[in-house]
Amino acid sequence: MNDNPSARRPVAVLTASYSGIGTELSKRLAGAGYDLVVINRSSDRTSQQLRDLQSFAPYVSVQSIQADLSNHQDIRRAAEQVAGTHDFIDLLIHNAGVVTERLELSVQGNDLHYEVNTFAPYLLTELLRPQLATANNAVVVAVGSSGMRMARNFDPQGLRKPDKFRRFQPYSHTKLATAAAFHAMAGDYAKDGITLRIADPGPTRTPMSLSGAMPVWFRLIRWYFVPSEYGAERIFEAATLPADDGRSGLYFESGRPAALPRVARDTAVQQELLAILQGMADS
Incomplete structure (x- = not known):
């Protein structure tokens, strides 16, 4: 949590809060004293979570925003709603992610993995800057x-x-793209006192990890994965590491800072990605 000299409560914005890691992360943030803004696709599932959070932490304010993060208009509308009620955002966590068994397209006609796993984190971060x-x-x-x-x-x-669609490949490629983009953006955001990080929760037993979209070998070992609360704790720890320690843009794996894959650190690749993302955001 940020050490703010004012009396205001810190605010955390979290996507995909009502399932798996998101559910546990919401509780961890609420227990740490954050007021929450949750951005989810399903209003019914969010309503149930809000009731659970009210019982868990009745003193915490929770704002719910419904949005499909594969839809650019929804992302912009969600950002407007957040900005309309909060002048400050201390923590923004992009937890939403998808992995599908076949090619699925967004309303913009793009692969769903790319929209949710890569473009949504980029655009929402830019809009809430x-x-x-x-x-x-x-x-x-x-x-x-x-x-x-x-x-x-x-x-x-x-x-x-x-x-071509090859199972799991779009997921791994779009996660790599997000890491490369955040690494490239980190220096510029640091000028505004904003730290960008990427954090791997590790092999966690979530609905996504149990889906048929995962590789066969992955599904064979999934019962050895840890419960969602362990993955959520790793994300929380990476998120609350003091932001002024000069380690912006770090990648956390197995709960520790780690080097990104070489291609994600390639300047030419990073600039190509940013040009594509910026072009989509401007269109």
Whole structure:
């Protein structure tokens, strides 16, 4: 939590809060004294979570925003709602992610993995930058995956509309893209006192990890994965590491700082990705 000299309560914005890691992370943040803004696709599932949070932490304010993070208009509307009620955002956590068994397209006609796993974190961070900058040492965390190390033949231009669909490949490639983009953006955001981080929760037993979209070998070992609260704790620890320690843009794996894959640190790849993302945001 930020050490703010004013009496205001810190504010955390969290996407995909009502399932798996998101549920546990919401409780961890509420227990640490954060007021919450949760951005979710399902209003019914969010309503149930809000009732649970009210019982768990009745003193915490929770704002619920319904949005489909594969839809650019929804992302912009959600950002407007957040900005309309909060001048400060201390913590923004991009927990939403998708992995599908077949090619699925967004309303913009792009691969769903790219929209939710890569573009949504980029656009929402950009749109909420004024509120993040107003806070005292704000932190933005994209929930990553060590699965990005499985990415082969990485092509930034092919992420939006892949020629072929190979199970799990779009997931690993879009997680790699997010890590590369955040690494590239970190220096510029640091000028506004905003720290960008990527954190891998590790092999966690979540609805996503149990889905048929995962590789066969992955599903064979999934019962050895840890419960969601362990993954949530790793994200929380990465998010609340003091933001003014000069380690912006770090990637956390197994609960410790780690080096990103070489391609994610490639300046040319980073700039190509940012150009694509900025072009989409401006369109």
